[in-house]
Amino acid sequence: MDRRHRFALQAEIWVADHLAAQGGLVLARRWRCRGGEIDLVVRLGGVLCFVEVKARGGNSWDSAGWEAVGAVKQRRLLLAAALFLAAHPELARSVCRFDVALVGRDPGGGVRLVxxxxGAFEGSGR
Structure with a gap:
């Protein structure tokens, strides 16, 4: 596993722990299906959040983070979320949201939430 991939995995773990510390219940990590992968599925309060974690080593984020999850990626996430809900019918009536966590390296080489x-994008795609 290369350094960049290790950092991406570290970022996903960090975000999951961060959301759990805020009272979130992590239901799935790196959930894979034919439509793609969902990094995290977390229940935050009464909302089921499909969380895309984007990790970059530098400070190369655009101002709103929109470029990190473009239209093609949004469509893949929408399909994966629909398949997740089909596989978990007990969650099918949940209020759902698509969130994006932008993560970078802190000066010590660890993870920091940028x-x-x-609600980074709507269920219809952008």
């Missing part, structure tokens, strides 16, 4: 964008 931004957490709740």
């Amino acid at each position: 931004a957490y964008i709740a």
Whole structure:
């Protein structure tokens, strides 16, 4: 596993722990299906959040983080979320949201949250 991939995995773990510390219940990590992968599925309060974690080593984020999850990625996440809900019918009536966590390296080489964008895009794609 290369350094970049290790950092991406570290970022996903960090975000999951961060959301759990805020009272979130992590239901799935790296959930895979034919439509793609969902990094995290977390229940935050009464909302089921499908969280895409984007990790970059530098400070190369655009101002809103929109470029990190473009239209093609959004469509893949929408399909994966639909398949997740089909596989978990007990969650099918949940209020759902698509969030994006932008993560970077802190000066010591660890993980830092650059931004957490709740409701980063709508269920219809962008």
